[in-house]
Amino acid sequence: MTVKYTREHEWIRIEGDTATVGITFYAQEQLGDVVFVELPEDNTAADQGAEVAVVESVKAASDIYAPVTGTIIEANAELSERPELVNEDPENDGWFFRMQLSDPTELDDLFDEAAYQAFIQEEL
Amino acid sequence: MTELHSLTLESFHQSLGAKFAPFAGYSMPIQYPLGVKGEHLHTREAVGLFDVSHMGQLSIEGPGATDALERLVPASLHEMQPDQIRYSQLTLENGGILDDLMLTRRGTDHWFLVVNGACKWDDMAHFEAHLPESVGMVYHADHALIAVQGPKARTALARLIPEASTLTFMRALETTWQGLSIVLSCCGYTGEDGYEISIASEHADTLAQALSALPESTWVGLGARNSLRLETGLCLYGQDLTTDTTPIEADLLWSIQKRRRTEGGFLGADVICQQIEQGAPRKRVGLTPVDGRTPLREGTALFDTAGHPVGVVTSGGFGPSLGGPVAMGYVTQNLSTLDTELVAEVRGKQLPCKVTDSVFVPQRYVRTL
Numbered sequence: 001m002t003v004k005y006t007r008e009h010e011w012i013r014i015e016g017d018t019a020t021v022g023i024t025f026y027a028q029e030q031l032g033d034v035v036f037v038e039l040p041e042d043n044t045a046a047d048q049g050a051e052v053a054v055v056e057s058v059k060a061a062s063d064i065y066a067p068v069t070g071t072i073i074e075a076n077a078e079l080s081e082r083p084e085l086v087n088e089d090p091e092n093d094g095w096f097f098r099m100q101l102s103d104p105t106e107l108d109d110l111f112d113e114a115a116y117q118a119f120i121q122e123e124l
Numbered sequence: 125m126t127e128l129h130s131l132t133l134e135s136f137h138q139s140l141g142a143k144f145a146p147f148a149g150y151s152m153p154i155q156y157p158l159g160v161k162g163e164h165l166h167t168r169e170a171v172g173l174f175d176v177s178h179m180g181q182l183s184i185e186g187p188g189a190t191d192a193l194e195r196l197v198p199a200s201l202h203e204m205q206p207d208q209i210r211y212s213q214l215t216l217e218n219g220g221i222l223d224d225l226m227l228t229r230r231g232t233d234h235w236f237l238v239v240n241g242a243c244k245w246d247d248m249a250h251f252e253a254h255l256p257e258s259v260g261m262v263y264h265a266d267h268a269l270i271a272v273q274g275p276k277a278r279t280a281l282a283r284l285i286p287e288a289s290t291l292t293f294m295r296a297l298e299t300t301w302q303g304l305s306i307v308l309s310c311c312g313y314t315g316e317d318g319y320e321i322s323i324a325s326e327h328a329d330t331l332a333q334a335l336s337a338l339p340e341s342t343w344v345g346l347g348a349r350n351s352l353r354l355e356t357g358l359c360l361y362g363q364d365l366t367t368d369t370t371p372i373e374a375d376l377l378w379s380i381q382k383r384r385r386t387e388g389g390f391l392g393a394d395v396i397c398q399q400i401e402q403g404a405p406r407k408r409v410g411l412t413p414v415d416g417r418t419p420l421r422e423g424t425a426l427f428d429t430a431g432h433p434v435g436v437v438t439s440g441g442f443g444p445s446l447g448g449p450v451a452m453g454y455v456t457q458n459l460s461t462l463d464t465e466l467v468a469e470v471r472g473k474q475l476p477c478k479v480t481d482s483v484f485v486p487q488r489y490v491r492t493l
Contacts, residue, residue: 032347033161035442036419036449038471054471056419058160058442059347080417 004067004107005116011091012067014107021067022095023055023086026120031057034086039075040097046072048106053096055086068106070099131177132268132325136332140343148241150178153345160347164444167274167314167352168485172344173335174271180244181267181322182237184251186259189233196254197227198371198390200381204229209294209311211379214239214250219370219395223247224361226311228296233259236296236307238269238320240361268328273318273352275488276340281319284334288319293489301331313349315356315487354450355443357410357483363422364408364438364452372399373454375408375482407460410482411437411451413468413475420451420468420477427467427474434459434466445485452482 002014009027013020028034038054046052046066053064053075066072075097079085085094101107111119129150131137137144142153153175156163166172184193190201199212208229214222223243228236239247244263251261272281282289287299291310298307307322323331335341344352350360359365365374370392377385377400384390388397411420424437440451459466464479 032155032159033444035161035444036417038418056442058164058351058444061419061421 002107004110004112005119006065006067006110007119008065008067009120010065010067012107012110014101014104017101017104018073018098019068019070019101020095020098021064023064023090024116025090028087028090028094031055031059031062031086033058034083037079037083037086037096039077039079040072042072042074044072046070046099055083064096066099067110068099069102071102072097073100074098129178131175132328133175133177133332136329137175137343142343142345145346147346148178150241152178153343155345155347156343158342160345160351161444163342163344163348164351166342167316167344167348168445169274170276171272171274171280171318171338171341172314172348172352173332173341174273174344174349175268175332176241176271176320177268177325177328178241179269180237180239180241180247181264181269182239182244182248182251183230183235183262183264184237184255184259185231185234185262187233188256189235189259192255192259193227193235194384195390196250197225198380198384198393198396199227200383201227201229201235203381203383206231207296209296209309213365213371213376213379214247215371215390215392215396216367217391218367219392219399220367221361221365221369221371221374222250222367224359224365226309228307228309230298238309242362264322266325267322268325268331269320269322270328270331270335271312271314271318271320272335272341273312273314273316273344274340275317277316277318278490280338280340283338290493291319292493293317293491304330306331310490313358314352315358315485316352317488317490351441351443351450354439354441354452355445355485356487357452357481359408359452360439369408369454370396370399370404372396373404373406373408403457406435406454406456408438408452408454408482409460410480410484411440411453411466411468411477412480413449413477415475416448418470418475419449420453420470420475424451424453425469426453426455426477427469428459429465429467431467437468443484450484455479
C-alpha cells in the first residue's frame with residue numbers, strides 16, 4: 001500500500017488498481033472548520049485535475065480535484081452528515097472518495113510523503 | 125491607498141497568535157487560534173472581544189449641525205435625547221447608500237459618528253462637501269474602538285466599568301476607566317447585548333489587557349464577526365448595501381422614523397419616499413436552501429422556478445449557532461414574500477431554495493433594565 005500526495009494538498013492511498021482520496025492534515029488546518037462537503041456521484045469518470053468535489057469551511061468553498069484519471073466508485077457518504085470528520089480525521093475517516101485508476105503511471109508524478117513535507121515547508 | 129495601515133494593537137493581537145488579512149485598508153485580525161467557529165460560538169455564549177479600530181470615529185459639532193446631518197441621513201435626529209444612539213445611512217441623490225453608520229447625540233448640535241472603515245475617507249469628503257461652515261468635523265484617528273459582545277458582556281464589563289450596567293441598547297455615556305476618558309456605547313454588530321468602547325490609542329493596550337483578563341472573554345476576528353452579523357440579519361456595507369441599493373430595497377424602513385418618511389429633506393428622498401409609498405422594485409430577504417445544507421455564497425445567481433433571473437445572494441455562508449447555511453440577497457419585489465420558492469445556481473447546479481426571514485438567529489439586545 002502506497003500513499004502519494006498532490007500540490008493541491010490531497011492524499012491518495014493506492015491499493016491495487018483502486019485508490020482512496022482525501023485532503024491532508026495541513027489542508028484541513030488551512031481551511032478551518034469544515035461545514036459542508038459536496039461529493040461526486042458513483043461511476044463518474046474524471047480526468048486528472050478535474051474538479052470532482054467541493055469542501056466548504058466557515059471561510060470559503062474549495063474544490064477537490066481528481067488526483068489521477070479514473071472512475072469514482074464510491075464517495076464517503078458519512079461526510080454529508082458529519083463534515084467535521086475532515087477536520088477530526090482527515091487522513092482516515094475523513095476520506096472523500098475511492099477511484100478505479102485508469103493510468104497508474106500518473107502516480108509516478110505525485111509526491112511521496114517526504115517530498116510533500118518539503119513542499120509544505122516551502123509554502124509556510 | 126496602497127500601503128496597509130496597522131492597528132494600534134497589532135503586536136497585542138500578534139502575541140495572541142492572530143492570523144491577519146487586509147480589510148478596509150488595514151491589516152486586520154481575521155481569526156485567533158480558537159478559530160472562526162469557536163470564536164463565534166463563544167460570543168453567543170459568553171463574551172467576544174473585537175478590535176474594530178479600523179472604523180471611522182468622527183465628531184460633528186457646531187451651530188446647525190443637527191439640521192445639516194438630517195440632510196444627509198434619513199433618520200430623525202432632532203427628536204433624539206442626549207446620549208441616544210441611532211443607526212442610519214448616508215444616502216445619495218439616487219437613493220443609494222454611501223455608507224451605514226451609528227450616530228450618538230452628545231448635545232443639541234454635537235454628534236459622535238461611527239462609520240465603516242472602508243468608507244471613512246469617502247464619508248469625510250461627503251461631509252466636507254455638504255456641511256456648512258458653522259459645523260466642524262473632527263476625525264478621531266487617535267482613538268481605538270473595542271467591542272465587547274455577548275450575553276455575559278454586561279456583567280463582565282461592569283466589574284471594570286460599573287456604569288456599563290446602567291446602559292440599555294442604543295444608549296451611550298462618557299465616563300472614565302482608571303482615570304482615562306472613554307465613550308461607552310451600548311451597541312454592536314453581533315446581534316448580542318454588548319458595548320463598543322472608544323479610548324485614546326495610547327491607552328488601548330491597557331484596556332485590551334484588562335478585557336483579556338475577564339474570564340468570560342476571548343478575542344474574536346473578522347471571520348466570526350461576519351458570521352455573527354449574518355446570522356442576526358445585519359447588513360454588511362459593500363455587499364448587502366451599496367451606492368446602488370436604497371434603504372427601502374435593503375428592508376431598512378424601520379431605521380427611517382415617521383417624520384422623515386413624509387417630510388423627506390435628505391439626499392435621495394425623492395426616490396426613497398416614493399419607494400416607501402409604492403414599494404421598491406426589489407427587496408433584501410433571507411435565503412435558505414431546501415436541502416438545509418449547501419451554503420449559498422456571495423454572488424450566487426437566483427432564478428424563479430421558471431428559470432428567469434430574479435436576483436443575487438449578497439452575503440452567505442455557514443451559521444455556527446444555527447448549524448446550517450445562512451444567506452441574504454436581493455430578489456424582485458413580487459418574489460420577496462416568505463416561503464417563495466426560488467432556484468440558486470451553485471457550481472452549475474440548480475439548487476432549490478426559499479425566501480426566509482433575514483434574521484436567522486434572534487437578536488438579544490437589552491432594551492430595558
